[in-house]
Amino acid sequence: MAGTKGKKFVKLIYILVVSALLIITAASxxxxxxxxxxxxxxxxxxxxxxxxxxxxxxxxxxTLLLRDKYTLATSLEQLKKENSILSARSAATAExxxxxxxxxxxxxxxxxENCNYIYAEIILRDPLFWEEHFTIxxxxxxxLMPGAAVLAVMADAQSSKPVLAGIVKNVSRHSAxxxxxxxxxxxxxxxxxxxxxxxxxxxxxSFEKYAxxxxxxxxxxQKRYKLQEQAIxxxxxxxxxxGLLIGQLSHIESATAxxxxxxxxxxxxxPAVNLNGIHFVIVTVSTSGNQPDKETEK
Amino acid sequence: xxxxxxxxxxFLLILLQFATGNFGIFLPLTAVGIFYFTISxxxxxxxxxxxxxxxxxxxxxxxxxxxxxxxxxxxxxxAAFWVRKQNIKPLSANILPGIIIACIIVxxxxxxYALDKKPGFFLLNEFLPGLIFTAIFSAAxxxxxxxxxxxxxxxxxxxxxxxxxxxxxxxx
Numbered sequence: 001m002a003g004t005k006g007k008k009f010v011k012l013i014y015i016l017v018v019s020a021l022l023i024i025t026a027a028s029x030x031x032x033x034x035x036x037x038x039x040x041x042x043x044x045x046x047x048x049x050x051x052x053x054x055x056x057x058x059x060x061x062x063t064l065l066l067r068d069k070y071t072l073a074t075s076l077e078q079l080k081k082e083n084s085i086l087s088a089r090s091a092a093t094a095e096x097x098x099x100x101x102x103x104x105x106x107x108x109x110x111x112x113e114n115c116n117y118i119y120a121e122i123i124l125r126d127p128l129f130w131e132e133h134f135t136i137x138x139x140x141x142x143x144l145m146p147g148a149a150v151l152a153v154m155a156d157a158q159s160s161k162p163v164l165a166g167i168v169k170n171v172s173r174h175s176a177x178x179x180x181x182x183x184x185x186x187x188x189x190x191x192x193x194x195x196x197x198x199x200x201x202x203x204x205x206s207f208e209k210y211a212x213x214x215x216x217x218x219x220x221x222q223k224r225y226k227l228q229e230q231a232i233x234x235x236x237x238x239x240x241x242x243g244l245l246i247g248q249l250s251h252i253e254s255a256t257a258x259x260x261x262x263x264x265x266x267x268x269x270x271p272a273v274n275l276n277g278i279h280f281v282i283v284t285v286s287t288s289g290n291q292p293d294k295e296t297e298k
Numbered sequence: 299x300x301x302x303x304x305x306x307x308x309f310l311l312i313l314l315q316f317a318t319g320n321f322g323i324f325l326p327l328t329a330v331g332i333f334y335f336t337i338s339x340x341x342x343x344x345x346x347x348x349x350x351x352x353x354x355x356x357x358x359x360x361x362x363x364x365x366x367x368x369x370x371x372x373x374x375x376x377a378a379f380w381v382r383k384q385n386i387k388p389l390s391a392n393i394l395p396g397i398i399i400a401c402i403i404v405x406x407x408x409x410x411y412a413l414d415k416k417p418g419f420f421l422l423n424e425f426l427p428g429l430i431f432t433a434i435f436s437a438a439x440x441x442x443x444x445x446x447x448x449x450x451x452x453x454x455x456x457x458x459x460x461x462x463x464x465x466x467x468x469x470x
Binding site: 045048049052122123124125126127128129130133135169170177185211276 | 313316317318319320321322323324358359360361362407408411423
């Protein structure tokens with residue numbers, strides 16, 4: 001009788017120890033497993049989710065072939081004109097690039113980051129977190145890496161300009177998860193040129209967020225800020241080029257409030273990107289690779 | 299054979315949910331599928347489907363908080379209760395569980411989503427319209443899905459929804 005009880009007790013202890021070990025293993029490997037599983041899920045659904053995009057492109061190509069010669073010739077002429085304008089602009093930029101390199105040499109500054117631009121289509125959007133993240137049809141196979149800047153081209157009355165839409169969070173082989181500017185997880189530095197002040201996007205969770213806006217935190221208190229002034233990227237982050245438009249300052253805490261003893265100010269930014277209307281994005285990938293900075297090495 | 303049937307159906311429902319989600323429409327298609335299979339097969343299978351589907355959806359959407367498997371488990375619980383205590387016949391009797399499924403899925407998810415939002419604006423602008431739309435859709439979709447899957451199940455010789463109560467009574 002005592003032997004049976006002892007055996008049961010040993011069995012119970014054995015089950016408890018195994019369970020505890022399993023729980024510890026699961027808890028310690030949760031983040032890795034989650035990341036791996038997210039990549040597998042992303043790749044598994046990729047062919048099915050990108051099928052409508054492929055079908056759309058194919059249909060568009062076939063429709064193009066159905067057009068008559070005259071329409072196609074007119075379009076070709078128009079494209080040639082646009083190409084020559086763009087070539088002229090590119091030539092002007094090349095001149096500036098040479099000048100910039102010379103000035104950098106004179107100031108003994110390191111050469112600027114070169115970027116590759118990868119065009120991608122949005123294949124999956126969470127309806128619940130519609131403005132916070134989405135999935136695109138490009139992944140590590142195309143050279144994407146976490147932290148890369150995601151741009152969207154916003155067409156206004158005068159021109160089309162690329163603005164910052166978000167940053168790459170996770171990358172699988174064929175797809176990548178993007179955090180938009182509205183996501184509290186998207187944190188990076190921003191610069192307000194008019195006020196000559198640096199701040200950080202989404203870095204103070206305690207600051208109340210307005211609808212359709214993102215927050216800018218830790219702005220220097222002594223500077224003067226104007227509403228509607230532009231916020232741009234700083235270039236401090238390795239894969240986010242400097243000078244990309246983030247949005248416009250829409251709210252700022254008052255520096256003269258009686259009981260305000262903060263050393264910094266918080267504000268809100270209305271993103272320049274219209275997250276409801278984007279279907280295609282451009283991902284900037286640094287061609288310098290992941291080589292460590294010389295300064296960091298020192 | 300039954301596992302393949304369930305896998306294909308759930309896979310299509312998940313894809314359909316992703317496709318509608320790409321238009322910004324939040325529809326609990328997978329939850330409705332889980333409700334159907336929990337009743338027509340058994341709750342063990344229902345739990346397995348719920349956990350797998352929930353994890354897949356949260357993984358694909360890259361959500362940080364894995365709440366969907368728990369909500370789908372609650373849908374399983376609802377299905378187990380409904381088949382034992384409520385009527386599953388006629389087809390119109392399934393409108394109410396459709397509405398309850400929408401509430402189970404929408405209310406907790408929107409509440410988590412609203413944590414860092416202004417409550418008044420969010421309630422009027424997103425939560426109430428979202429809940430009403432999803433409830434109406436779900437109330438109509440559950441009977442429709444039952445109808446479609448009943449026809450398919452009959453042809454393939456799979457367990458049927460309307461025979462679930464009878465099977466349960468036989469077992470007990």
